[in-house]
Amino acid sequence: MTIALIANPSAGGQKGTRIIPRVEALLRRHGIDYRLFVTQYHEHALTIAGKLPPQRFDGIVSMGGDGTNFHVLNGLLKKYGPETLPPLGIIPVGSGNSFARDLGICSTMDGLQALVQGETRSVDVCSFSQQGDLWYFVNLAGFGFVTDVARTAHQLKRCGDFSYVLGVFYRLMGLRFHHMELTLDGRRIEAGNCFVEFCNSRYTGGKMLMAPEAKIDDGWFDVVVVEPLSRLSLVTTFPKIFKGTHGENPAVRFFKVKTAEVVTNPSKILLPDGEIFGSTPTRIDIHPKMVRYFS
């Protein structure tokens, strides 16, 4: 078995740098051949994946967090048909590693074990449009308050999972709402909005259960719509997300759909798979079982 290992040394607050030699040693111990590509700068994984010859590998593995997986996935899908791709893998060393959790991969060893065992699982992929171009995500994409929180959390990466919690409290101070037109499978919602998340998998920011009912292979994505609410309501609801009970707040609504179109005023920055990238307006579609992941 030969894999391409695309490793982000800066993931998890530079944890990647320490883990790369350990992972290499473990791969050798398990007789897995690998070609290592270490990212040198932001979005480098996108370029590396787009230049790989996928047919030469039995697996293409991202070693990092959700952002690295997002870049690897897009580098591949923008260049190659999904049917030509080998299974993808994740060795989680990021701060959140939210998507990997739904594959049952919660540690570096889990990621390695999945490669060694060789079992794969077909997974739905969501696309979002940007000025006529399509981009892909497997975890979730949001806008509004969640993007503001992520911007703060990115500056606090060394705090690990906790960076998102700190981000929530910091951004509460400047809480603002926007006007939104959201069309879900043809049903139109026009209202003020705090944030929206389009979820293919369940978690965000590590262990926050944003979409408790989402499944990565059911052909649907879950939409979490949070309407304007008071700071007190937001702050008392926030801890519930760790158990996935935030839906008890009537300002939080869930939908299970196959398409979504959104226009906001003003335009809002998107947050696909934890990356600050793209903006509204956009359209989200689901592509059932588009790729396979080692799991």
Ligand SMILES: Nc1ncnc2c1ncn2[C@@H]1O[C@H](COP(=O)(O)OP(=O)(O)OP(=O)(O)O)[C@@H](O)[C@H]1O
């Ligand atoms: N050598 C590098 N130097 C600086 N940034 C890099 C480098 N390589 C990749 N990046 C960027 O690091 C960012 C974060 O990567 P990633 O999301 O994988 O880790 P994380 O943020 O720690 O984890 P998570 O998203 O799961 O919380 C990505 O935007 C990626 O483009």
